Every structure is written in C-alpha cells, then in structure tokens.
Amino acid sequence: MASIKADPSAHRRVQGLVHEDPARGIFRVARRTFVEPDILVREQALIFDRCWLYLGHESEIAQPGDFLTRDVGGRTLLFVRAKDGVIRAFFNTCPHRGAMVCREKQGNAGMFRCFYHSWAFNLEGKLVNRPGDECYTTEAREAGHHDLVPVPQVDHYRGLYFVNFQRRSEPLVAYLAQAAEFIDLIMDQSEVGMEIVGGTQEYSIEANWKLLCENSFDGYHAVSTHATYLDYLQSRAGGLVKRNLSVGQAHDLGNGHAVIEYGAPWGRPIALAVPAWGVEGEAEVNAVKARLETRFDPARAERIACLNRNMVIFPNLVLNDIMAITVRTFFPAGPARNLVNAWTLAPKDESATMRERRLFNYLEFLGPGGFATPDDCEALALCQRGYANLSEAGWNDLSKGMLSPEPKIDDEVQMRVFWREWQRRIAEEG
Amino acid sequence: MNATATLTVTRAELEDFLFLEAALLDAWRLDEWLGLFDRDARYLVPAAGAPDDADPTTTLFYIADDHHRLTERIKRLNKPTAHAEFPHSRCRRLVSNVRLLGGTDQAFRATSNYLTYRSKMGETQTYFGHHLYEMCKVDDQLLITKKTTFIDADDIRDQNKVSIIL
Numbered sequence: 001m002a003s004i005k006a007d008p009s010a011h012r013r014v015q016g017l018v019h020e021d022p023a024r025g026i027f028r029v030a031r032r033t034f035v036e037p038d039i040l041v042r043e044q045a046l047i048f049d050r051c052w053l054y055l056g057h058e059s060e061i062a063q064p065g066d067f068l069t070r071d072v073g074g075r076t077l078l079f080v081r082a083k084d085g086v087i088r089a090f091f092n093t094c095p096h097r098g099a100m101v102c103r104e105k106q107g108n109a110g111m112f113r114c115f116y117h118s119w120a121f122n123l124e125g126k127l128v129n130r131p132g133d134e135c136y137t138t139e140a141r142e143a144g145h146h147d148l149v150p151v152p153q154v155d156h157y158r159g160l161y162f163v164n165f166q167r168r169s170e171p172l173v174a175y176l177a178q179a180a181e182f183i184d185l186i187m188d189q190s191e192v193g194m195e196i197v198g199g200t201q202e203y204s205i206e207a208n209w210k211l212l213c214e215n216s217f218d219g220y221h222a223v224s225t226h227a228t229y230l231d232y233l234q235s236r237a238g239g240l241v242k243r244n245l246s247v248g249q250a251h252d253l254g255n256g257h258a259v260i261e262y263g264a265p266w267g268r269p270i271a272l273a274v275p276a277w278g279v280e281g282e283a284e285v286n287a288v289k290a291r292l293e294t295r296f297d298p299a300r301a302e303r304i305a306c307l308n309r310n311m312v313i314f315p316n317l318v319l320n321d322i323m324a325i326t327v328r329t330f331f332p333a334g335p336a337r338n339l340v341n342a343w344t345l346a347p348k349d350e351s352a353t354m355r356e357r358r359l360f361n362y363l364e365f366l367g368p369g370g371f372a373t374p375d376d377c378e379a380l381a382l383c384q385r386g387y388a389n390l391s392e393a394g395w396n397d398l399s400k401g402m403l404s405p406e407p408k409i410d411d412e413v414q415m416r417v418f419w420r421e422w423q424r425r426i427a428e429e430g
Numbered sequence: 431m432n433a434t435a436t437l438t439v440t441r442a443e444l445e446d447f448l449f450l451e452a453a454l455l456d457a458w459r460l461d462e463w464l465g466l467f468d469r470d471a472r473y474l475v476p477a478a479g480a481p482d483d484a485d486p487t488t489t490l491f492y493i494a495d496d497h498h499r500l501t502e503r504i505k506r507l508n509k510p511t512a513h514a515e516f517p518h519s520r521c522r523r524l525v526s527n528v529r530l531l532g533g534t535d536q537a538f539r540a541t542s543n544y545l546t547y548r549s550k551m552g553e554t555q556t557y558f559g560h561h562l563y564e565m566c567k568v569d570d571q572l573l574i575t576k577k578t579t580f581i582d583a584d585d586i587r588d589q590n591k592v593s594i595i596l
Contacts, residue, residue: 101444156465197488197489197490198489198490199477199490200477201490202585202586203587203589203590206553228511231506232506233504235502236502238497295575336560339587352487355487359486359488359489359491360494363490363491367492368586368591368592368593369592370492371502371503372516372590374513374514374592375512376491377514377590378593379513
C-alpha cells in the first residue's frame, strides 16, 4: 500500500472534497471521492486503520473453542473464544512464513495448526507445538516472535465486538457516542440476549463503499427506488399496519454516526403485529410489548416495539432495526466495488413461529434476493458508472432539508453527518 | 401393487419439463414459468454453500417464497420499476445431470445441475449449482410443488446479487 506521507501535495488535494455553504443551504460532495485510488489509500490509512471497526457478535462464537475467520479493514482476522470463555482476535497469519493458519469460515477447534510447517497455536495464540523445536535457540524461542499476533485492541458493547488496529485510541464506548443509546434500543429487545441467526449473506456491489453508507439510511429514495416493494406490501392480505412511512426524525449521534427513526407500515417481529400474523401472532406480540412496558417507561417501550431505525456507525457498520434487524458491514475492494456481509439479529428467546415470521419479513425487503436490496445495488452501480463523467459533472448534491429546523427522515441530514466526519478524517495530516 | 403408489415419470419426460422451464426463464416468459408450479408451491434459494437440508425457518436464505410471494416476485420482475432487471438481463441456462430421486407420481423428488449466465450492461455473471425439486404429476401434467436452488459457491461476491430466477 502506498504511503500517504510520500506525497505532500496529496494532503492539499483532499481539502474541500465536501463543500458546505450553510448560508445558502448547499451541501455538495466531489465525485472524485468515489473514484480516485489516492483517496482510497487515504481512507485506508486515516479511516480503516484508525476507527473502531465491527468484527462480529458474541453469539457467533458462543461456545469455548468456537472460532470464525473474517476480513475486516483490509486484514484477515481470526475471532475466537478460548476455553476460559475469553474472546480474542488475531491476525490470521502464521508468525513463521505468513500462511493463514485457519482456512475455515467457522468451526470449533482445540488449536490452530498452520499446515505449511505444522506450527500449532492454542486458542490464546501461543505456539504450543512444531516439528524441530529443539533446533531453535532459547533466544529465538523466547523473543515472542513465534506466537499469533493479536489485534491491538478488541472491545465490545452489548455483544457487538469491534477491533481497532491502533495501539491507542479513544475507548469504544466514547467512539460510539450517542449511537450506544440506539444500540441499546435493539439489545433491550430481549432480557436473555440477542443472537445472530445462522446464515450470512456475502455479496458485493459494483460501487464505492460510501455510496452504501448513504443508501443504508437514505429515507428519500424509499418511495421511488422501492415502489415494487411497497406494491408487494399492499398485495399481502393483512400485511400492513396503519402507519405512514416517512413520519420521523434524523439524529446526529456524534463522531460521524447518525440515525433515522420513524414509523412504517410493515410488521415488526419484536412487538408490532400485522393482521396476517393472526390472533396467535397478535397475542404473542402483545405479551412482548406488555413485558417491555414493565421494564421501561411507556415512551421507550413504544420506541422499541413500534419504531424503525436505520443507523450507520462510522465508517461502515449498519444496524437497521426495521421489518427485521440487519447487521451489515462492508469494505472497499477498490474504489468501484465493495464487499458486503449481512446477518440478521434476533431475540434468543423468541418463539419458533416468530423467528419464522422474522426471517420471512427480512427476505421480503433485504438481501441480495429481496424485493428491495437488488434495486439499491443497481442504483449504486449506476451512480458509480455515472462518475465516468466527473470531469464535466463533478459534484453530488446532499442539500435536501439543509435549513429545515426539524430534519425529516427524507431529508439528507444523516448523510451530511457522515460526510463531515469523512472530510475531517481524510484531510488529517498523515 | 397400487398403481397410484408408483412413479411412472421417466427421466426423458422430466428432462423435457426442466428444459422447457429453462427456456421459459431464458425468454422472460415468467407468467408461463409460474404456471409450472402448484398453487401451494414454494421457491427457495439458501445462502451460497448451504447444505441440502438448510431450513428457511431457522437460517437466513436469499429467497424463501411461498406461492403468494413468488407470484408477487414475478409481477415485480415484469415491471420496469424492478430496477435491477430493467432492461431485462440476457440469460442462458444450461441444465444437466438430471436425476429422479424417487417417490410416486403424487410426490416425487428430482435434481439437476445448472449453469446460468446473466449479462447486463457489459458485465456477465455466472451462477452454478444444483436444484432440488419436489414435484407431482396431475392429469398427465408435471407440476413443481417446491424448488430449492442451491448456489454451490462459497459466496456470491462474483455474482453481486440474485435478481433473476435461477
């Protein structure tokens, strides 16, 4: 990877990529940001190498010895729960010659063995066995160069595990700022905890990763891009609740994180039933809602049960608590392509029927085969193709509702929050 | 032996049916394709690499349609507002390794391997995998009661998404 320090003019070239004119209510982003390899190099160094990045959920490695491998922030990591229950993250590379020590997506192991020269590591990352160990000097053995390298920082909030590749940074909870309160609104949905349901959607979009950040909480595109999804909701007898889309608010959560919170006509498997779920479904949902009301004040119980939230935690974690809960993260594979991983999160203690409804709900909107996500992917790919014209048509507009006293969810305040933070970080001295 | 408890369907008959199915999809004659399904039929696409016994009620799939949602999926794909498939992509489906897996004319299982090419705006995706069919023969007509399409890849990074019927 090229160094961002090599070219002093590079720093000058990334000033003013986000142009804001509050007096005139104008907010624009240079399309170069989605195209230029130099900008991706700076994003790697100043964003992905510095921010807290989502790795996984504790439920994915619930038992001692459970592990999974995952690519995060340009690294390839090993996420593992040791016999003592402690969760750690390592760089998935043998200290000897560098081969990945684990090639499985997930599993349960007592140790990890690199097949190249058969070095073996325990779940704490320590070298425990290798052929010809007696041929190494004590110095070579004890210098600590022969263990798996741990990720410098691993921390968690309400079951969500994050990594940071810097040795020192602000703590995770400070980094999350007010986003933590909105994570609480998801994690409080169960008293025994939430879990990632089996099955990962690993797909890709032929567009810059930041376009997916914008799209994930873009309230303005719903009616136009997703007309066929809304048609579908109308078609299902008893598939709707009487709530209008787009009544809601956008919130700046600090540190580049933002959320929109709103009512919508779809059912929510936590505690907003649609008639199609029948008497039994309604009774089940009412019991959950009543329990929420004993645990929280009525307003908070109502928010948890009935309101929808689309949140982007800077730079690339999406937590959308909508017709189901999606946890989605994505990383650039070049300026014009991003790799997406999406999961669904659910209360551990929900009934089998509600779990079934939740998965059914998820798939009608979300994911690479849903009624909506493929059209988002198409829109983002078309944006990226349109940037072929950036020499003459060089700016994106994000001015909607710029001077509104109360920004609505179909305004663009949440994207502006993202972009201000992006500009601040990208213009830092390397 | 009770005649109704036997499987009279031949592989040749099944192949004719599956080749017709592929031809209808290639030609975007989706309403006719839907006519090959029983009124309670389901259409499922588990996440890439899923085992044959994957269950959509406990794991996250890409597609798990009941007949109503499948009908709506077809209505959607026929609209210009199904943006991912407007204009329609060009597709060609190759179907092979067709096998009858047993059962009776009232309920039998079959499998095939597939290779599907999709081309749109200068880019081509390749999908490969196998289908599992649950079918029946009613009034001399074959009908699909359940079609599960397995994508036998690690993931769908190369394919982006599943916006066509596989």
